[in-house]
Amino acid sequence: MKSVEQSSLMQELTTGNNVQDNLSVPQLVERILDRHEGTLMESGAIQASTGKYTGRSPNDKFIVREESCEDFIDWGSVNQAIDEASFDNLYEKVVTYLKDKNEIFQFKGFAGADKNYRLPIQVINEYAWHNLFARQLFITPSEEELANHESEFTVVSAPTYKADPTVDGTNSETFILVSFKKRIILIGGTEYAGEIKKSIFSVMNYLLPKREVLPMHCSANVGQEGDVALFFGLSGTGKTTLSADPYRKLIGDDEHGWSPNGVFNIEGGCYAKCINLSQEKEPQIYDAIRFGSVLENVIFDSKTRIPNYDNTTLTENTRAAYPLENIDNIVTPSVAGHPNTIIFLTADASGTLPPISKLTKEQAMYHFLSGYTSKLAGTERGVTEPQATFSACFGSPFLPLAPSAYAKMLGEKIDQHNTNVFLVNTGWTGGSYGVGNRMKLSYTRAMIHAALEGELNTVETTKDDIFGLVTPMHVPGVPDEVLIPKSTWEDKDAYDTEAKKLAIKFHENFKKFTQADKETLQAGPHYQG
Numbered sequence: 001m002k003s004v005e006q007s008s009l010m011q012e013l014t015t016g017n018n019v020q021d022n023l024s025v026p027q028l029v030e031r032i033l034d035r036h037e038g039t040l041m042e043s044g045a046i047q048a049s050t051g052k053y054t055g056r057s058p059n060d061k062f063i064v065r066e067e068s069c070e071d072f073i074d075w076g077s078v079n080q081a082i083d084e085a086s087f088d089n090l091y092e093k094v095v096t097y098l099k100d101k102n103e104i105f106q107f108k109g110f111a112g113a114d115k116n117y118r119l120p121i122q123v124i125n126e127y128a129w130h131n132l133f134a135r136q137l138f139i140t141p142s143e144e145e146l147a148n149h150e151s152e153f154t155v156v157s158a159p160t161y162k163a164d165p166t167v168d169g170t171n172s173e174t175f176i177l178v179s180f181k182k183r184i185i186l187i188g189g190t191e192y193a194g195e196i197k198k199s200i201f202s203v204m205n206y207l208l209p210k211r212e213v214l215p216m217h218c219s220a221n222v223g224q225e226g227d228v229a230l231f232f233g234l235s236g237t238g239k240t241t242l243s244a245d246p247y248r249k250l251i252g253d254d255e256h257g258w259s260p261n262g263v264f265n266i267e268g269g270c271y272a273k274c275i276n277l278s279q280e281k282e283p284q285i286y287d288a289i290r291f292g293s294v295l296e297n298v299i300f301d302s303k304t305r306i307p308n309y310d311n312t313t314l315t316e317n318t319r320a321a322y323p324l325e326n327i328d329n330i331v332t333p334s335v336a337g338h339p340n341t342i343i344f345l346t347a348d349a350s351g352t353l354p355p356i357s358k359l360t361k362e363q364a365m366y367h368f369l370s371g372y373t374s375k376l377a378g379t380e381r382g383v384t385e386p387q388a389t390f391s392a393c394f395g396s397p398f399l400p401l402a403p404s405a406y407a408k409m410l411g412e413k414i415d416q417h418n419t420n421v422f423l424v425n426t427g428w429t430g431g432s433y434g435v436g437n438r439m440k441l442s443y444t445r446a447m448i449h450a451a452l453e454g455e456l457n458t459v460e461t462t463k464d465d466i467f468g469l470v471t472p473m474h475v476p477g478v479p480d481e482v483l484i485p486k487s488t489w490e491d492k493d494a495y496d497t498e499a500k501k502l503a504i505k506f507h508e509n510f511k512k513f514t515q516a517d518k519e520t521l522q523a524g525p526h527y528q529g
Contacts, residue, residue: 009091009092009095010095010154010184012099013095013098013104013124013156014106014122014124016099018099018101018102018103018104019103019104019105019106020103020104020105020128020131021106021108022107022108022146023105023128023131025135025136025291025292026292028128028129028131028132028135029046029132029291029292031103031105032046032048032128032129032132035128037127037128038129038294039300040305041300041305041306041307042304042305042306043289043290043291043293043307044291044292044293045289045290045291045292045294045295045307045322046129046132046292046293046294046295047294047295047296047298047300047307048193048294048295048296049191049296049297049314050190050191050193050296050297051190051191053174053190053191054192054296054297054314054315054317055192055194055317056192056195056198057172057174057176057190057192057195058078058397059171059172060170060172060174060175060176060189060190061080061176061177061178061397062080062081062082062170062175062176062178063079063081063082063177063178063179063400064081064082064083064177064178064179064180064181064182065081065082065083065084066084066179066180066181068180068181069180069181069206069400072206072400072401073206073400073401074399074400074402074403078396078399079400082169082177083169086169086170087177087179087182087186089168090163090168090169090175090177090186090188091156091177091182091184091186093161094156094158094161094186094188095156097161098124098126098158098161101126104124104125104126105125105126105127105128105130105131106122106123106124106125106131107123107125107134107135107138108120108121108122108141108146108149109121109122109134109135109138109139109140109141109268110138110139110141110145111139111200111201111203111266111267112139112204112257112264112266113139113252113264113265113266113268113333113334114257114261114264114335116259116261117208117211117213117259117264118139119152119153119200119203119204119207120149120150120151120152120153121138121151121152121154121155121200122149122151122153122155123157123196124154124156124157125157126157126158126159126160126161127157127159127191129193129294130157130159130191130193130196132292132294133193133196133294133321134155134196136269136292136294136321136322136323137196137197137267137268137269137271137321138200138268138269139267139268140268140323152183153183153184153185153203154183155184155185155187155196155199155200156184156185156186156187157187157188157196158187158188159187159190159191161188161189162174162188163175163188163189172189173188173189174188174190175187175188175189176190176199178199178203180206185199185200185203187199192296193294193321194271194296194319197267197271198397198398200266201215201217201255201266202398202399202400204255204257205395205398205399205400205401205406208257209401209405209406209409211259212259212260213257213259213260214257214406214409214413215255215256215257216230216232216256216257216258216393216395217232217254217255217393217395217398218230218231218232218239218255218256218394219231219239219243219250219251219252219253219254219256220243220250220251220252220256220263220265220336220339221243221244221245221248221249221250221251222248222249222251222331222336223247223452224247224248226337227340227341227452228251228262228263228336228337228338228339228340228341229243229339229340229341229342229343230256230263230339230341230342230343231243231343231345232342232343232344232345232368232371232394233343233344233345233346233373233394233426234346234371234373234389234391234394235273235373236347236373236374237345237346237347237373237426238345238347238426238441238444239253239345240253240272240273240282241281241282241441242343242345242426242444242445246329248329249329249331250284250324250327250329250330250331251263251265251330251331251335251336252265252266252270252324252334253270253272254267254270254271255267258338258339258413261335262335262336262337262338263335263336263338263339264335264336265324265334265335268323268324268334269321269322269323269324270285270288270320270321270322270324270327271320272288272319272322273317273318273319274295274309274318274319275309275310275312275316275317275318276309276310277309277320278309284327284329285320287326288320288322288326288327289320289322289326290322290326292322292323293321293326294320294321294322295307295318295319295320296318296320296321297314297315297317297318297319298311298314298318298320299311299313299314338417339417339419340419340420341419341420341421341422341451341452342364342414342419342421342422343421343422343424343451344359344364344367344368344394344421344422344424345373345424345426346372346373346374346423346425346426346427347373347374347425347426348372348373348374348425348427348428349374349386349388349427349428350374350388350427350432350433350501350502351427351428351429351430351431351432351433351435351436351485351488351489351495352466352485352495352499352502353423353425353427353467353469353485353502354423354425354467354469354471354483354485355424355425355429355439355443355444355447355478355482355483355485356422356423356424356447356448356451356456356471356472356483357422357423357464357467357469357471358420358421358422358451358456358461358470358471359421359423359469359470360523361414361415361421362411362520362522362523363421363469363523364410364411364414364421365407365408365410365411365516365520365523366510366516366520366521366523366524367423368393368394368406368407368410369392369403369404369407369510369513369516369520370390370392370510371390371392371393371394371395371396372388372389372390372506372509373389373427374386374387374388374389374433375389386432386433388502388505390509393406393407402515403513404513404515404516407520420451420454420457422448422456423469424447424448425439426438426439426444427439429482429485429488430488430489430490431488431489431491431494436488436489439482442477443477443478443482446475446476446477446478447478449477450472450476450477455476456472456475459472459473459474459475460473460474461473462484466499466500466503466525466526466527467503467525467526467527468523468524468525468526471483471484486499499527502525503524503525503526503528503529504529506524506525507524507525507528507529510524
């Protein structure tokens with residue numbers, strides 16, 4: 001429960017004469033242009049720059065340590081603790097700061113398309129363009145829902161307010177503070193709008209498991225027969241591209257919950273990467289960027305106002321935020337049944353993982369906890385050659401609970417609904433990065449199509465000696481030799497060396513999952529080193 005003082009502060013903040021309440025998209029676009037916060041593009045989208053922070057700031061994210069959540073949070077480098085007094089003091093400063101602004105912007109809406117599990121939220125912004133971002137990314141209420149709306153979590157975002165680490169207990173001028181007791185998220189010192197979206201996702205990752213709902217960092221679609229597929233994968237694995245299928249309807253592209261009723265989208269919009277975007281390669285995303293959409297850090301022609309998506313002058317993490325309705329082939333509302341198939345995507349730069357493998361439940365939990373892919377040169381500052389990277393549950397930065405808690409829920413749901421799980425390698429074949437080639441997209445699509453259609457459930461298989469993965473020997477539309485990685489390498493000894501190196505990396509990474517059960521521990525690579 002909020003204290004009387006904080007409830008009073010929140011009421012003063014949200015009912016002041018400077019509050020612009022639930023403005024429409026055209027009204028927000030007008031305010032953005034009047035306030036010189038962004039530029040109108042030829043498509044009608046708004047382009048805004050985020051200053052020196054062009055991505056999330058994980059070192060500046062904290063959870064308030066107090067009695068209601070202390071025993072549940074997986075405290076550490078991801079979930080850093082801050083005391084209640086520091087939160088309260090900074091909250092009062094930020095509210096006082098915003099109250100003195102000529103105008104602030106408030107959005108009331110929901111996180112969660114399933115009305116049984118949705119979270120009523122309000123987002124209070126210093127910037128109009130951040131409020132437009134929130135409106136496009138979360139679920140907009142109907143007039144009736146708005147009239148009866150009672151927020152259960154509030155985001156207060158003040159990008160130009162900078163903390164003093166020596167006084168405020170933060171690591172820098174930037175702060176993202178989550179209080180589960182006060183049900184407030186406090187953001188300051190950063191103009192990167194993604195902090196708003198991901199902070200609510202982190203909150204849902206804490207609240208939903210208490211209601212037997214597994215929160216998931218994945219995309220989801222549904223086939224013509226009602227069959228549901230989930231796609232997990234870190235940046236660069238092809239999650240957005242492969243889940244966009246003209247023969248299947250999109251449920252959502254990034255955040256979902258798996259409840260006792262089925263799958264639902266947590267968001268009302270998409271937050272897509274724009275680097276090298278073209279209408280030819282990704283028509284759904286390209287065509288969705290129109291009036292009311294928000295472009296972040298995209299360079300454009302000052303005369304024509306046409307974006308140059310290939311220009312990475314500001315950052316490679318260029319983004320577009322737009323509502324789901326901007327995509328033609330979607331499910332409305334964004335809910336569907338239980339998943340028939342789960343796809344884990346990895347871009348393995350070592351070129352040793354099979355292009356597709358069917359996983360047991362225990363292997364699914366192991367690879368879910370591992371969240372493996374390769375960071376490629378240029379994707380992050382300082383990355384000059386491919387690096388193996390692991391992100392628990394394919395979303396480690398957003399997990400307040402121990403990763404094993406989510407993996408356990410996943411295993412239970414796989415058992416309960418007899419869900420098929422596949423590991424798909426969209427990375428290299430015929431050799432590692434620099435020697436081999438990236439797996440052809442047409443081959444990957446053919447493999448995923450076969451998995452979704454059930455064509456791989458009864459085919460002849462072979463088991464890999466190093467990774468212990470079961471691989472089909474035949475997939476329609478894919479040459480047989482492509483399915484067995486070693487057969488695509490000219491130097492077979494080099495393959496064995498690289499595969500064993502990767503197996504050891506899996507084992508080293510998995511040592512931190514001390515809560516994993518014996519069966520899951522034994523489901524990793526067979527080669528121990």
